[in-house]
Amino acid sequence: xxxxxxxxxxxxxxxxxxxxxxxxxxxxxxxxxxxxxxxxxxxxxxxxxxxxxxxxxxxxxxxxxxxxxxxxxxxxxxxxxxxxxxxxxxxxxxxxxxxxxxxxxxxxxxxxxxxxxxxxxxxxxxxxxxxxxxxxxxxxxxxxxxxxxxxxxxxxxxxxxxxxxxxxxxxxxxxxxxxxxxxxxxxxxxxxxxxxxxxxxxxxx
Numbered sequence: 727x728x729x730x731x732x733x734x735x736x737x738x739x740x741x742x743x744x745x746x747x748x749x750x751x752x753x754x755x756x757x758x759x760x761x762x763x764x765x766x767x768x769x770x771x772x773x774x775x776x777x778x779x780x781x782x783x784x785x786x787x788x789x790x791x792x793x794x795x796x797x798x799x800x801x802x803x804x805x806x807x808x809x810x811x812x813x814x815x816x817x818x819x820x821x822x823x824x825x826x827x828x829x830x831x832x833x834x835x836x837x838x839x840x841x842x843x844x845x846x847x848x849x850x851x852x853x854x855x856x857x858x859x860x861x862x863x864x865x866x867x868x869x870x871x872x873x874x875x876x877x878x879x880x881x882x883x884x885x886x887x888x889x890x891x892x893x894x895x896x897x898x899x900x901x902x903x904x905x906x907x908x909x910x911x912x913x914x915x916x917x918x919x920x921x922x923x924x925x926x927x928x929x930x931x
Contacts, residue, residue: 759846
């Protein structure tokens with residue numbers, strides 16, 4: 727009985743020590759994150775002030791300002807189609823299409839950085855309105871998790887996002903249930919039309 731009590735006491739002390747270390751790590755992470763934010767904001771403000779001085783150094787163009795005010799809706803539609811839709815660049819066929827994918831990859835990467843910053847303060851942080859979109863999550867994983875995090879020392883259980891795991895489990899369960907409840911078996915290749923086996927890699931036959 728005494729051994730059991732002492733073992734439970736040791737386990738409790740070890741758990742308390744882990745919690746204290748995690749609290750210290752979280753506090754340190756927040757402090758470093760806020761310090762880096764202050765530095766980044768200072769640099770951004772300086773840059774914005776410089777751009778503002780450059781913008782007002784030119785000759786006044788009241789007719790352009792008036793035209794912009796009169797056609798706000800049209801100009802906004804043009805900007806959306808040419809920036810987010812890459813309409814002009816897509817006329818260049820392959821180079822334009824490549825630029826389209828690169829542009830949207832950077833947009834998705836920006837959402838990764840925003841959510842990484844938000845996770846400094848909340849483990850379940852997501853961008854409002856779009857943060858739970860499955861398509862966005864797939865894109866983020868393709869850019870961030872797959873190439874950089876998967877099977878590294880950062881790929882640990884405490885970094886799992888609970889809501890994402892629940893969504894994935896729900897989708898997998900729904901697909902498996904639908905397959906299991908089909909009236910007919912899933913279509914298969916007949917024996918004479920089976921695709922060939924892939925070539926062996928690494929010298930193993």
